[in-house]
Amino acid sequence: MKLIIDTDLCTACKLCSQVCIRDNIAVDDFAVEIGDNCFECGHCMAVCKVSAITLKSFEDHKDKIQDYDSKNIPVEYDDLLQLLKQRRSIRWFKNKKIDNETFDKLFEGAYYSPSAQNEQDVEFVVVDEKLDDFMNLVYDIIKVDDDKFFRIKEFGEYLKDSSTKKLHPLLWEGKQLILTFSTDKTSAVIANTRLELLAYSLGLGGFYSLFILKADELDHNKLMEFFPKIDKNKHMYSTFIIGYPKVRFRRTIPHKNINVTYY
Numbered sequence: 001m002k003l004i005i006d007t008d009l010c011t012a013c014k015l016c017s018q019v020c021i022r023d024n025i026a027v028d029d030f031a032v033e034i035g036d037n038c039f040e041c042g043h044c045m046a047v048c049k050v051s052a053i054t055l056k057s058f059e060d061h062k063d064k065i066q067d068y069d070s071k072n073i074p075v076e077y078d079d080l081l082q083l084l085k086q087r088r089s090i091r092w093f094k095n096k097k098i099d100n101e102t103f104d105k106l107f108e109g110a111y112y113s114p115s116a117q118n119e120q121d122v123e124f125v126v127v128d129e130k131l132d133d134f135m136n137l138v139y140d141i142i143k144v145d146d147d148k149f150f151r152i153k154e155f156g157e158y159l160k161d162s163s164t165k166k167l168h169p170l171l172w173e174g175k176q177l178i179l180t181f182s183t184d185k186t187s188a189v190i191a192n193t194r195l196e197l198l199a200y201s202l203g204l205g206g207f208y209s210l211f212i213l214k215a216d217e218l219d220h221n222k223l224m225e226f227f228p229k230i231d232k233n234k235h236m237y238s239t240f241i242i243g244y245p246k247v248r249f250r251r252t253i254p255h256k257n258i259n260v261t262y263y
């Protein structure tokens with residue numbers, strides 16, 4: 001049983017059973033959990049008008065439960081769209097590191113992220129002090145593709161002699177990375193996107209790295225040796241270089257039209 005139902009509070013309104021997509025709740029005089037099918041999405045708890053339902057395994061997360069007025073959408077469409085318009089990939093960073101408190105603020109967005117089958121198995125790694133070790137491993141893995149991508153070749157040359165190149169060919173001025181792991185690619189990408197938007201709302205910025213991602217595609221097992229605590233069934237599905245922007249962009253950029261087809 002995954003739910004704690006306070007039968008004294010329950011008014012048998014049936015909202016919980018209506019929103020349950022697993023048919024896990026029956027209501028007669030009061031709500032009762034009838035199966036073991038619950039995947040702890042919490043919709044029954046969130047919809048209850050009298051707070052009669054709690055998720056048993058999240059009892060110690062009470063500080064995350066907050067009542068709100070669902071008619072009050074806290075962000076205006078125009079504001080959110082403006083943030084999306086102004087977002088640029090940031091590659092040029094100030095010489096200032098993001099502290100753990102600020103990282104926590106970003107991971108808060110991921111905490112509330114949806115996930116496939118509600119697995120909630122997305123996890124993050126911040127690479128900071130071990131950046132050089134990590135990037136050496138990335139190169140060791142992705143160098144097999146250096147004839148396909150000039151950036152990988154440049155990266156190899158940079159590692160041999162960094163004095164010849166102004167900037168790191170993969171990280172530019174980046175000094176901190178957020179790597180996102182999950183068994184499900186979409187869940188990882190969604191979680192990182194939320195984190196990214198919160199980062200921009202705090203005046204931070206960053207860019208995704210295709211080449212670091214390749215390390216997981218090319219040799220997942222070797223990559224995971226660097227992260228012994230992470231379940232090997234999870235893959236690194238997002239790599240985001242993050243920091244305090246140095247260059248300020250001044251205007252939005254036109255994009256190709258988005259193709260939308262209605263069937």
Ligand SMILES: Cc1cc2nc3c(=O)[nH]c(=O)nc-3n(C[C@H](O)[C@H](O)[C@H](O)COP(=O)(O)O)c2cc1C
Binds near residue numbers: 088
């Ligand atoms: C999946 C993904 C991978 C990317 N890989 C890199 C990368 O390896 N290096 C880089 O400098 N930018 C990378 N970018 C950033 C794109 O180049 C950038 O989004 C594009 O040039 C448009 O600029 P904008 O993000 O400022 O709109 C990546 C973006 C995405 C979404």
